[in-house]
Amino acid sequence: MGITKSEIYTKQQNEIAQIAKVIGHPARVAILEHLFKAQSCICGDLVEEIGLAQPTISQHLKELKNMGFIKGTIEGTSVCYCIDETNWESMQQVLTSFITQNPSSKNKNCC
Amino acid sequence: MGITKSEIYTKQQNEIAQIAKVIGHPARVAILEHLFKAQSCICGDLVEEIGLAQPTISQHLKELKNMGFIKGTIEGTSVCYCIDETNWESMQQVLTSFITQNPSSKNKNCC
DNA sequence: CATATTAATTGTAATATTGCAATAAACAAA
DNA sequence: TTTGTTTATTGCAATATTACAATTAATATG
Numbered sequence: 001m002g003i004t005k006s007e008i009y010t011k012q013q014n015e016i017a018q019i020a021k022v023i024g025h026p027a028r029v030a031i032l033e034h035l036f037k038a039q040s041c042i043c044g045d046l047v048e049e050i051g052l053a054q055p056t057i058s059q060h061l062k063e064l065k066n067m068g069f070i071k072g073t074i075e076g077t078s079v080c081y082c083i084d085e086t087n088w089e090s091m092q093q094v095l096t097s098f099i100t101q102n103p104s105s106k107n108k109n110c111c
Numbered sequence: 112m113g114i115t116k117s118e119i120y121t122k123q124q125n126e127i128a129q130i131a132k133v134i135g136h137p138a139r140v141a142i143l144e145h146l147f148k149a150q151s152c153i154c155g156d157l158v159e160e161i162g163l164a165q166p167t168i169s170q171h172l173k174e175l176k177n178m179g180f181i182k183g184t185i186e187g188t189s190v191c192y193c194i195d196e197t198n199w200e201s202m203q204q205v206l207t208s209f210i211t212q213n214p215s216s217k218n219k220n221c222c
Numbered sequence: 223c224a225t226a227t228t229a230a231t232t233g234t235a236a237t238a239t240t241g242c243a244a245t246a247a248a249c250a251a252a
Numbered sequence: 253t254t255t256g257t258t259t260a261t262t263g264c265a266a267t268a269t270t271a272c273a274a275t276t277a278a279t280a281t282g
Contacts, residue, residue: 005240009140054230055272056272059230101144171240187258
């Protein structure tokens with residue numbers, strides 16, 4: 001039915017999935033990479049940089065902002081986006097703790 | 112249009128997104144966690160463990176298998192699933208290298 | 223004020239994802 | 253062979269996501 005049954009999972013499982021989902025699109029990966037590399041704030045060159053239409057980029061930025069990955073401040077007619085460092089670090093930790101798991105030694109050669 | 116324009120991104124960006132996308136669903140997070148914790152191979156208790164219908168679990172397992180997260184060996188009528196350690200480690204690295212990024216010091220206080 | 227510039231919003235179309243009932247397939251055991 | 257057990261597949265229905273054209277909103281500049 002296209003709807004995820006969030007209520008049957010733990011809070012942590014939902015959180016991990018939510019964070020990963022945002023990273024689960026190459027446009028958003030590209031945006032984040034761009035913001036990480038930038039020597040200064042990026043104020044709208046993302047459109048030509050990435051090659052999607054302006055409304056599409058705007059939509060991806062909105063999603064990134066909603067999840068707390070980035071923040072934007074208005075500067076004249078343009079908007080200055082950058083990584084929300086505090087949030088990023090906490091999400092970094094949530095994802096890392098999941099990813100750095102390794103199979104328990106006891107089941108290493110059962111398959 | 113619901114279709115991702117993969118061709119405009121780098122190979123690496125697509126790879127990161129693809130891996131993250133699989134983790135981007137709580138059911139698959141739950142399955143992976145279960146397989147990590149398991150003292151022995153899991154052969155089908157995932158359905159009652161997680162609380163989704165059997166075809167749904169089967170579908171998520173298929174996706175995990177397609178991406179190389181897990182592998183399954185047939186044992187009689189049941190199937191034994193476990194983490195594909197080699198693949199897991201390489202995907203671990205791809206995601207980690209993206210996640211462990213931090214904003215360059217030069218743009219720290221521009222927003 | 224009129225005009226340009228930049229970003230957000232709205233509306234819409236196409237495709238993808240999630241979930242399950244029903245069924246099939248594969249095998250073990252009686 | 254028949255019956256049970258376990259997992260995969262098929263076929264849907266509902267919802268979500270991706271993308272963009274058209275428009276709007278907000279602000280700067282002439």
